[in-house]
Amino acid sequence: MLASMENFLIEKKWAFGAIFIGVLLGFLSAVICVKGNLAIFGFNIMFIVSPLIAGYVEAYIARRKYGRSTGAISALLIFILINAYSWLFPKDPIVLNLFTMGGLALMIQAAFPILINYILFVVFIGTITWVIGYLGNILSNLTDKVVRRSPEEKVEETGIEQTNRPDFLDTLEYPILTIPHISKGKIVKHLGMVVGEAVVGKKSPKGISKIVSQDKLDDMELKKARERAIQELLEEARKIGGNTVVEVLIDYNTIGGISGSATIVTATGTAVVYE
Amino acid sequence: MLIVTTPTIEGKKILEYHGLVTGESLLGANVYKDLFSGVRDVVGGRTSAYEEELRKARSVALDSMEEKAAQKGANAVIGVRLAYQNLGGTMGNTIMVTVFGTAVSFQD
Numbered sequence: 075m076l077a078s079m080e081n082f083l084i085e086k087k088w089a090f091g092a093i094f095i096g097v098l099l100g101f102l103s104a105v106i107c108v109k110g111n112l113a114i115f116g117f118n119i120m121f122i123v124s125p126l127i128a129g130y131v132e133a134y135i136a137r138r139k140y141g142r143s144t145g146a147i148s149a150l151l152i153f154i155l156i157n158a159y160s161w162l163f164p165k166d167p168i169v170l171n172l173f174t175m176g177g178l179a180l181m182i183q184a185a186f187p188i189l190i191n192y193i194l195f196v197v198f199i200g201t202i203t204w205v206i207g208y209l210g211n212i213l214s215n216l217t218d219k220v221v222r223r224s225p226e227e228k229v230e231e232t233g234i235e236q237t238n239r240p241d242f243l244d245t246l247e248y249p250i251l252t253i254p255h256i257s258k259g260k261i262v263k264h265l266g267m268v269v270g271e272a273v274v275g276k277k278s279p280k281g282i283s284k285i286v287s288q289d290k291l292d293d294m295e296l297k298k299a300r301e302r303a304i305q306e307l308l309e310e311a312r313k314i315g316g317n318t319v320v321e322v323l324i325d326y327n328t329i330g331g332i333s334g335s336a337t338i339v340t341a342t343g344t345a346v347v348y349e
Numbered sequence: 350m351l352i353v354t355t356p357t358i359e360g361k362k363i364l365e366y367h368g369l370v371t372g373e374s375l376l377g378a379n380v381y382k383d384l385f386s387g388v389r390d391v392v393g394g395r396t397s398a399y400e401e402e403l404r405k406a407r408s409v410a411l412d413s414m415e416e417k418a419a420q421k422g423a424n425a426v427i428g429v430r431l432a433y434q435n436l437g438g439t440m441g442n443t444i445m446v447t448v449f450g451t452a453v454s455f456q457d
Binding site (some may be wrong): 254262263272320328329342343 | 351403411432434
């Protein structure tokens with residue numbers, strides 16, 4: 075028991091050392107900031123500088139000596155320490171103005187980068203996007219009313235799509251194949267590669283509700299996207315003179331980072347003249 | 350140049366195999382594009398900003414493959430496969446479009 079503890083400590087000594095040195099240097103910089111009263115518009119720069127110094131030093135030592143990152147624990151410790159100090163012993167009380175707010179945001183960003191980036195790029199931009207979209211929607215509805223564009227046009231458009239869509243694969247004269255040959259009939263000519271693509275996002279709203287809501291397959295509109303990709307494939311094949319497509323491959327690919335995700339559906343194949 | 354995904358060309362004889370040819374292109378999807386495609390989503394319409402970019406990236410990849418095949422003296426590429434890879438990232442995404450096939454000469 076004792077031996078294993080000892081081994082553990084020896085193994086991790088540089089990790090603890092890195093954290094310790096990081097905390098020490100961060101603390102030192104904070105003391106210098108307080109003693110020297112390094113303040114900008116009443117906001118002490120230690121709030122930003124000290125966690126950064128601590129985290130940087132820790133990461134540097136950990137990478138050199140320990141071989142792995144230790145996860146900026148010292149930055150977090152310094153962050154808590156400084157906050158405890160400044161809220162418990164307010165020598166010069168923090169005044170809430172634009173500069174301190176900006177500084178606070180920077181400090182939190184230094185301590186929790188992923189959370190803040192999420193709020194900044196997903197929640198904030200998502201909200202703006204939604205508002206712009208909502209206003210645009212109202213505007214387009216209004217102009218529709220003013221110009222009195224007849225709604226029949228729209229209905230007709232969706233009508234065509236609907237008669238085309240549900241089982242358009244079954245009504246084709248020649249079937250689409252995923253294999254290179256068919257025993258019945260004959261391929262007269264290979265015309266070239268054709269591709270169909272479709273991008274779908276999620277139906278669920280952006281913003282905070284995205285964090286709590288669970289993903290469902292219905293939300294993805296995959297079926298629609300697949301049909302659109304196949305339709306595009308077929309259209310392209312007809313454009314170059316083919317009447318069907320062989321060796322069709324359907325591929326799904328997700329792109330997505332912190333600011334939402336989308337799925338690309340692609341269909342590739344070779345357009346042929348088939349008899 | 351004829352580009353097909355099948356291993357043979359119907360009714361044509363393949364004279365010579367020149368070997369593997371590839372083409373790649375990168376497509377960066379950034380925050381601003383996300384923003385506008387988001388607007389379109391709400392207004393009603395497909396995310397065509399992405400689709401347009403994808404089409405461009407694909408044609409760049411195909412063009413570079415064709416060029417390499419032409420350098421080898423081929424007049425067709427057979428057994429072509431198209432693949433899309435997501436290279437990830439926090440802020441935006443990079444999508445890599447790769448295309449590969451076998452360059453051949455066939456008798457016309």
